[in-house]
Structure formats: structure tokens, C-alpha cells
Amino acid sequence: MDAINAYRYYMAIKLHFESDTYDATKYNYKTSVRQQSFSKRRDRFHFDKISKKFSNASDLINYYIAQFTADKKWIGDMLTDEESWSSWQKRNQSLTYTFEQDIYKLANKVDHFDDLFKPTFSPHPTVVSYYLQDEICIETVVILDQLTGFMKRICVGDTIVWPEVSKKIRKYGSFVRFDQNKAKEIVLKAFTS
Numbered sequence: 001m002d003a004i005n006a007y008r009y010y011m012a013i014k015l016h017f018e019s020d021t022y023d024a025t026k027y028n029y030k031t032s033v034r035q036q037s038f039s040k041r042r043d044r045f046h047f048d049k050i051s052k053k054f055s056n057a058s059d060l061i062n063y064y065i066a067q068f069t070a071d072k073k074w075i076g077d078m079l080t081d082e083e084s085w086s087s088w089q090k091r092n093q094s095l096t097y098t099f100e101q102d103i104y105k106l107a108n109k110v111d112h113f114d115d116l117f118k119p120t121f122s123p124h125p126t127v128v129s130y131y132l133q134d135e136i137c138i139e140t141v142v143i144l145d146q147l148t149g150f151m152k153r154i155c156v157g158d159t160i161v162w163p164e165v166s167k168k169i170r171k172y173g174s175f176v177r178f179d180q181n182k183a184k185e186i187v188l189k190a191f192t193s
Contacts, residue, residue: 001051001055001060003038003051004035004038004047006050006051006060007033007038007041007047008029008031009061010064010075011031012029012030012031013061013068014064017068017167017172020167023174024174025174025175029057043074043076046076049079050063062089063085064078065088066085066088068168069138069168069172070084070088072084091137092139095139095176095177095178096178096179096182098137098139098140100186102136102137103187105135106130106140106190110126112191113187117150117154119156123156123157123158124158124165125150125156127140127144128141128166128169132165138169139178142169142172143176143178144187147187151169
């Protein structure tokens with residue numbers, strides 16, 4: 001891994017999370033980054049540091065994803081924030097367990113499964129409100145969206161927080177890998193017992 005490739009992956013993930021049309025996985029992390037434009041960047045030494053930290057592209061991509069989901073968007077901030085990376089790794093290494101814990105937490109807070117997708121104490125769906133309060137993790141919201149498609153069906157009047165949060169949830173969905181049948185079992189068990 002060299003600095004220019006670290007920058008290319010950074011730009012692909014940045015575009016993925018910030019653009020409505022670009023999908024990094026669909027385009028195989030390709031961007032129109034040029035060596036000439038990279039050479040003019042004042043922060044290029046950060047990409048040199050990060051290229052030495054990660055030897056393979058997969059780990060570097062995951063590192064960037066962890067940082068962007070934690071709202072760290074500048075490479076300098078990413079290099080000084082190990083907490084987001086270690087927290088992301090922990091959640092994703094035990095994704096089924098984390099999801100199960102969050103679902104049971106949610107099941108204790110609402111009467112019916114469908115109540116998760118209705119606004120109760122904020123303009124956002126209940127499940128998103130709990131995510132915004134750090135009660136549950138973003139992966140749980142993404143998994144619930146992939147199971148139910150609730151993000152496409154809801155209409156939220158908030159024009160300040162909701163556009164960014166909903167985009168992050170939708171865009172992060174491309175990277176969250178989980179066992180759909182196991183997730184369905186967990187939800188059914190939590191909400192039927």
C-alpha cells in the first residue's frame with residue numbers, strides 16, 4: 001500500500017458517504033484521482049502514515065468506513081482517533097451478538113415491533129432516535145432497514161438532522177454483512193416472547 005492508493009480509497013469512501021449517486025462497492029472503489037492532484041495536497045503526509053499502518057486494502061477500507069460512520073471526515077482527525085476504529089471492530093466482530101443485545105433493549109422499550117419505525121418522542125423513527133441517543137449502534141439500524149425497508153417508507157419533517165442521518169444509514173448499508181435468517185430469528189424471538 002502506498003500513499004496515493006490510500007488517498008484513492010479515502011476518496012472512494014468519502015464519495016460513497018457524501019454523494020447521492022456514487023456507490024464505492026458498485027464501482028470497485030474507482031475514482032478519478034490523479035497523482036498530480038494528490039501531490040498538491042497539503043495533507044498528503046497523512047496518507048503516507050496511514051498507508052504504512054495498513055498493509056492491505058480491505059483493512060484500510062474498513063478503517064475509513066469506521067471513521068466515516070463516526071463522522072470523522074478529515075484524514076488528520078482519523079489518524080488521531082483510535083477509539084472509533086476499535087469500537088467499530090468490536091461491534092462488527094460480534095455483529096450478531098451486538099444486534100441481539102440491541103434488539104432486546106428495543107423490545108423492552110416498545111410494545112410492538114412496528115412501533116420501532118414510528119416517531120414517538122422525536123420527529124425521527126423510534127429506532128433512529130435510540131441510535132442518535134447512543135442507546136443502540138448504527139449497525140442495528142442498518143440491519144433493521146435491510147430486513148424491513150423502513151427507510152424508504154417513512155417521511156420525516158426534520159430538515160436539519162434527518163437528511164445526514166438517513167444518508168449515513170442508507171450508505172452504510174452497502175458495507176454491513178450479516179446473516180439475514182439469524183437476524184430474523186432474533187427479532188421474532190425478542191418480539192414474540
